[in-house]
Amino acid sequence: MIYAGYxxxxxxxEQYMPTYAVIPIIKYIPRNKIVWCPFDTxxxxxxxxxxxxGITVVxxxxxxxxxxxxxxxxxxxxxxxxxxxxxKQKVVERCxxxxxxxxxxxxxxxxxxxxxxxxxxxxxxxxxxxxxxIQFTEKNAAYFGSSYFCYRVLPKQxxxxxxxxxxxxxxxx
Numbered sequence: 001m002i003y004a005g006y007x008x009x010x011x012x013x014e015q016y017m018p019t020y021a022v023i024p025i026i027k028y029i030p031r032n033k034i035v036w037c038p039f040d041t042x043x044x045x046x047x048x049x050x051x052x053x054g055i056t057v058v059x060x061x062x063x064x065x066x067x068x069x070x071x072x073x074x075x076x077x078x079x080x081x082x083x084x085x086x087x088k089q090k091v092v093e094r095c096x097x098x099x100x101x102x103x104x105x106x107x108x109x110x111x112x113x114x115x116x117x118x119x120x121x122x123x124x125x126x127x128x129x130x131x132x133x134i135q136f137t138e139k140n141a142a143y144f145g146s147s148y149f150c151y152r153v154l155p156k157q158x159x160x161x162x163x164x165x166x167x168x169x170x171x172x173x
Contacts, residue, residue: 017082017105021134021146022049024161025080025103028128028153029055036060036076038068039083046081069094078102078153082136089115092149096123101152103128108145116149120157126150128159 022045029035029050037059040047050057058073060066068083068091079102083091088106095102096119110116119125128148 016136017044017046018135019045019049021082021105021130022046022080024130025128025148025153026050026053026055028103028155029053029078029080031055033077034058034075036073036079037081038066038071038079039081050080072098076100079104081105089113092116092119096151101150103148103150103153105134105146106149108147110149123151124157126152126154126157126159128154128161131160131162 026049031054034056035050035058037044037047037050037057039061040059041061041063042059044059047057047059058076060068060071060073062068078100079095079098082105085107088104088110091104092106092115095104116125126149128150130145130147133144134146
C-alpha cells in the first residue's frame with residue numbers, strides 16, 4: 001500500500017520498540033500532556049508503556065490509513081515514537097514543522113549526515129543517549145546504536161541514560 005508520504009522500503013522500517021526502551025523517556029514527559037504516537041498501533045510497547053505510566057496517549061499508524069505525513073490528531077501535545085528509519089529525515093522535518101516537542105527513537109547512524117548537525121545547531125535539538133544497544137525484535141539483532149532525538153523535551157541538549165536490563169519472557173534457545 002502506498003500513502004502520501006511514505007512507502008515501506010525495507011524490514012528495517014518495522015522494528016518494534018521494546019518496553020525497556022520507552023522507560024527512560026517517560027520521566028521527561030509531563031503527566032498532564034497528551035502524547036501522540038504516530039507510528040504505533042494500540043498494542044505497541046510504546047503506547048502500552050506510556051499508558052501504564054499514567055500518560056494520555058493517542059496513536060495512529062499507516063496500516064490504519066493514518067499516514068503521519070497527511071494526518072494529525074485533533075488534540076496532542078508531544079510526539080513519542082519509533083519512526084521508520086528509511087524516512088527519518090522527513091519525519092524529523094515534519095515534527096519540527098508542527099512546532100511541538102518530540103522524542104523520536106532513531107539510529108545513531110543518522111549523525112553521520114549533515115542534516116542532524118545543522119538541526120542540532122539551528123533548532124537546539126537534544127539527544128537521550130543509552131549505554132547499550134536496543135534490541136528491537138527477537139529475530140533482528142540491531143547492529144547499530146539508537147537514541148532519542150528530541151526537541152524541547154529534555155532538560156539539556158545531551159542526556160545519558162542507562163538502559164534498563166531487558167527481562168526475558170521466553171527461555172533461551
